[in-house]
């Protein structure tokens with residue numbers, strides 16, 4: 001028996017297990033575990049200082065004419081796709097001409113009112129995981145892949161009912177995004193990712209000029225708890241420097257997000273203890289012997305306790321503690337019957353789909369015939385140079401600049417759980433505007449919410465794992481609609497709100 005791959009893919013730098021259990025048959029996890037261990041190891045090479053913009057990147061030469069490229073990027077139809085009325089685009093945006101690096105994007109316009117609805121960028125985390133694999137095909141995109149690995153079905157709760165949605169594979173080495181200078185794969189990190197994402201956006205807006213002044217929002221989950229506020233910081237920085245609104249950023253939303261290492265870690269163990277996954281003794285030992293504020297010197301008692309946690313979670317899908325796991329990785333000849341809730345073997349279907357030649361051609365992807373396969377999480381990014389211990393200062397900065405900040409949390413994720421997020425919010429010391437209340441959708445509790453002064457909303461999503469829109473698509477669509485409209489989550493039990 002092997003651990004389900006879906007439970008491995010979002011591993012972030014910090015760790016459950018300072019000393020990660022050996023997991024069979026998963027190359028990418030080995031690479032990521034190296035990063036996780038690094039951050040809490042005595043000889044850590046990772047720069048964990050506060051996020052700062054890459055000042056030495058001159059932007060002007062990075063923005064190029066994009067004439068005629070939008071038309072070339074138009075996707076006529078994806079193989080196996082049901083008919084739809086909205087337009088889709090996919091293609092490459094050059095990030096660095098000298099190195100020869102380019103990021104792949106997939107863009108779906110809104111079902112209706114595309115001229116007036118906002119532009120929303122969705123990012124997945126990892127680091128190293130693809131927004132096409134998760135965001136587009138398992139979470140908020142218009143289609144999901146059938147169990148035959150070659151046909152698609154509609155997601156009835158796609159976020160392009162609420163916005164024009166852009167998915168980006170970032171940094172270089174993720175999915176179809178690449179660099180011709182292979183040493184770029186050894187020099188990844190938060191700062192570089194944020195800088196490159198900004199260059200991507202500037203060029204993409206040049207290619208799609210009708211979106212230049214559109215209200216712009218960024219959303220993402222997991223390690224995108226770093227990417228999203230960092231990109232937002234860079235956007236504000238460049239707007240200020242130019243003394244004009246270059247990108248019309250209005251707000252950010254992050255879910256089950258890596259925010260602050262020590263509270264994230266402590267919150268994870270407390271969640272596992274209160275959900276009967278680890279013993280009280282183990283939880284006690286973790287509290288007593290581990291110091292998550294320290295990036296060095298964990299005691300052997302701490303690592304012993306952490307390996308107890310490993311034993312208890314190894315065969316669990318820690319990203320949704322109640323979800324079934326995938327027990328058969330084969331594709332089926334005919335599509336299995338689908339439901340709104342995600343099939344635990346979806347990773348396998350998506351892996352097959354994106355590695356098909358006809359799919360890559362339709363997407364305008366892999367035009368340079370890369371040597372490696374398309375993977376949901378990168379196997380070629382070999383090093384992560386910087387990752388701050390906290391992004392709380394960035395959240396304060398965004399709020400101080402009048403941006404809307406929503407933080408949501410699927411309440412059955414055991415990896416970046418709601419407990420940790422609550423501890424991180426407490427650390428922010430924001431005054432409360434609306435105290436904790438149940439929010440409703442179609443007469444049922446969708447989750448709980450608390451609103452803070454200054455523009456921050458915290459919302460839980462009931463019975464959702466790490467990938468909230470995969471497990472609670474209707475609740476997630478309601479969440480994004482209220483976020484984009486700037487309206488509070490419904491406090492009353494009225495039907496149809």
Ligand SMILES: *[C@@H]1O[C@H](CO)[C@@H](O)[C@H](O)[C@H]1NC(C)=O
Pocket residue numbers: 094095096097099100101102180368
């Ligand atoms: C990378 O190299 C290939 C092959 O030489 C070339 O076709 C492609 O344009 C290069 N990519 C970039 C972004 O320059």
Ligand SMILES: *[C@@H]1O[C@H](CO)[C@@H](O)[C@H](O)[C@H]1NC(C)=O
Pocket residue numbers: 243
């Ligand atoms: C920035 O722009 C505003 C209005 O466009 C102008 O009043 C102000 O003087 C400018 N500030 C600087 C430092 O150029």
Ligand SMILES: *[C@@H]1O[C@H](CO)[C@@H](O)[C@H](O)[C@H]1NC(C)=O
Pocket residue numbers: 291292293294295
């Ligand atoms: C944890 O580590 C930090 C940073 O090294 C240190 O300041 C703090 O005193 C430690 N806490 C405990 C309880 O040892």
Ligand SMILES: *[C@@H]1O[C@H](CO)[C@@H](O)[C@H](O)[C@H]1NC(C)=O
Pocket residue numbers: 294296297
């Ligand atoms: C690490 O442990 C050594 C030996 O126990 C101790 O001297 C040192 O102060 C510790 N460093 C930190 C940062 O806690």
Ligand SMILES: *[C@@H]1O[C@H](CO)[C@@H](O)[C@H](O)[C@H]1NC(C)=O
Pocket residue numbers: 328329330331332333
């Ligand atoms: C796995 O699924 C495939 C395709 O449906 C089927 O042919 C095969 O028998 C299954 N294997 C097991 C061990 O159930």
Ligand SMILES: *[C@@H]1O[C@H](CO)[C@@H](O)[C@H](O)[C@H]1NC(C)=O
Pocket residue numbers: 154156338339340
């Ligand atoms: C989506 O909605 C259509 C029309 O109501 C329905 O036929 C279909 O089964 C739904 N899809 C899923 C996955 O539930």
Ligand SMILES: *[C@@H]1O[C@H](CO)[C@@H](O)[C@H](O)[C@H]1NC(C)=O
Pocket residue numbers: 175176354355360366369370371372373374375
């Ligand atoms: C790109 O295409 C080549 C040649 O068809 C294939 O071997 C490789 O797996 C593909 N890589 C990606 C990332 O799609």
